Amino acid sequence: MSDRTDILIVGAGLAGLFLALRLAPRKCTVICPAPVGQASSSTWAQGGLAAALAPDDSPEEHARDTVLAGDGLVDPVTAQLIAEAGPLRVRDLIELGVPFDRTAEGALALSLEAAHSKARVARVAGDLAGRAIMEALSEAAAAAEHIEIIDGLKAIGLLSGSKKNVAGVLVRDSAGEVSPIYARETVFCTGGSGGLFRITTNPRESRGDAVAMAYEAGALVADLEFVQFHPTAIDIDRDPAPLATEALRGEGAKLINKDGTLFMPRHDPMGELAPRDRVARAVHIEALSDGKAFLDTRDAIGDEIEEHFPTVYSTCMSAGIDPRIDPIPVAPAAHYHMGGIVTDLWGRTSLKGLSACGECTSTGAHGANRLASNSLLEAVVYAARIADRLKGSDLPELDDTAKGISPPDLDDATLQTLRARMAAECGVVRDGKGLAALLDWIIEQAEEFPAGLVPRALVVSELIVRSALRREESRGGHFRSDFPDTSDTPKRTFLYKGQAGPVFIDPPTSNA
Incomplete structure (x- = not known):
């Protein structure tokens, strides 16, 4: 392993791998703490990727839904940008081999999710989108000659040069040894912070380290109070909590209490398809009561859950719950951080030499409440923009005198x-x-x-x-x-x- 590289990508989820592939033929290095595809929120994403792909849909309508869901804080320019680029990025993923679900006529099968006015979520085998996308990208990245992937390395601090520019990262290997990796450009693609909360759908290691590192180095950060809680984590006492995808409610699944009574109409006129924050609060209130909260898929999906939503089905069965017969116990779980490191429309942070992409960022795309399945969309759109910017850029000279600090982990x-x-x-x-x-x-x-x-x-x-x-x-x-x-x-x-x-x-x- 060399301790010097041209472009260093920290994180091997969707954002990091798509960025690395898009950089071709410019060489880059990708580092991650676990083998590619493991400990990545991207792999666990069930719903899919939102894009205006249907004939009766448009980027303008997608952007409008994004702005409305974000409750007043979405940047409309950013919303329009990701909505317009969405169909192109889905086509990129198809070319990389992602087997999105198709209708009998061969068109993409699109799902309806909460707060979307149209069915526009491209999915794989019902609830396997994240895994399928990551498998395709991992295979392509492993075969790409311009990409070096090094797992077993955790970034623990930014290296700051004499001109206050970012010049790489300090890393800790599996043996606990700390060393520097110098880079002309560093890109954080590290995921979110759900691991800071007791119930989360994120890998436990996702604790916002990139935000802390950037903040300590002087970067501008934003909107950190806005954490999205997914309303239907499967409540079976596992850490992290497995997810019951929102597409289930898009297919007609209902939220009930232990008496079998529908409770969403008491909380919101939009019912099960209200924005996530409102559904999460309703489930939270019910889960704290004697009534508890359950997702009932029996009437709307029935026996088809085994084939159409295999991840949810197998998870439930492993916990002794047959969703064809019994409702699924659910509770809200920390799922996505709308806040993060501030970037511009090309993924630049306020620190020279540092770009950022994906959930660790605050681009203005999500506002106070992320629209369902816009996270994978934002990741690939900004990854492509960062790659297009860096491919033709004259990067600064490598600064191998830069220094960094490495705080201890919390016990x-x-x-x-x-x-x-x-x-x-x-x-x-x-x-x-x-x-x-x-x-x-x-x-x-x-x-x-x-x-x-x-x-x-x-x-x-x-x-x-x-x-x-x-x-x-x-x-x-x-x-x-x-x-x-x-x-x-x-x-x-x-x-x-x-x-x-x-x-x-x-x-x-x-x-x-």
Whole structure:
């Protein structure tokens, strides 16, 4: 393994591999902590990829749905950009061998998901889209001569050069050895932060490390209070929690309590296909009550669940639940982080030498509440844009004098306490008292470490909680029971690291 590379991609999920493939013939190196396709949220994505592919659909309608779902905080330019590029990127994936489902006539079979006005989600075998996409990309990347893939390496810090530019990363290998990898351009494609919460559909290792590293290096970050909780994680006491895809509700599955009573009509006039934040709150309320919450697929899907949704079927059966006969117990789970490292329309961050793509970013595409299946879409659209920019760029000279710091990981006992408290006090429903108590506890834990060496999990959690405490309204995935109303003036949250801690920036009162 060389400790020098031209372009270094941190992360081997959908964003990282699609970017690497698109860079051809420019050489690049991809690093990841686990073998490609493992410990990746992309692999576990069930719903698919949203794009305006049907004759009666259009990018304008897709962008409009994206803006509406984002509850006032989506950048309409970004929404239009990803919607217009969506069909092209789906075709790219088809050329790479992704076997999207087809109708009897040979057209792509498109699913309806929550808050979409049209069926526009391309899927594979019902709920195997993420796995199928990652298998196709992994095979193509392994065969590509311009890509070097190195697994067993975890990025633990950015290398900063004399001109304050990013010049690569510090990595830790499986034996615990720390070493630098110098790069002319570094691209974070590291996923989200669901592992900070006790119940999550993300890999447990997804704890927002990239956001912490970028923030500590001085990057602008945004909207960290907006965490999307998927309303229908399968509640069978597994960590991470397996997912019951939203496509089930698109096919007519209903949410019921233990008495078999439909409860969504009491919570939202849109019922099961309301935006995710509203469905998640309804499920949360029911799950805390004696009624519990279940997803009933028996009438709408019946025996066809085994063939059409094999992942959900096999997961349920492994837990002793036959979804053809019994309803599926569900609970909300931390699923997607709308906030992250701020980038422009070409994936540049505010730090020279650092780009970012996928869930670790805040591009303005998701606002306060991500539209279902827009995550895979955003990842491939921005990966393509970053690749197109870097392929023709004159990158800076390699700076092998750059230095970095490597904070320790949080011990497991404290991490599990953090996850439990983040779920309880910064979860689906929040209030000022709980958030303030959680913030005090996080600060107390952080004070046990020297300045600059605070574990990444505490850094990111503190930023999420501070942002949630500062937003005294309810909007999208952020619901404050003490401030249940939505402000008339939507504002995003921007912050960076100052000498005394986080510095918040008040943006203009628009989709800034």
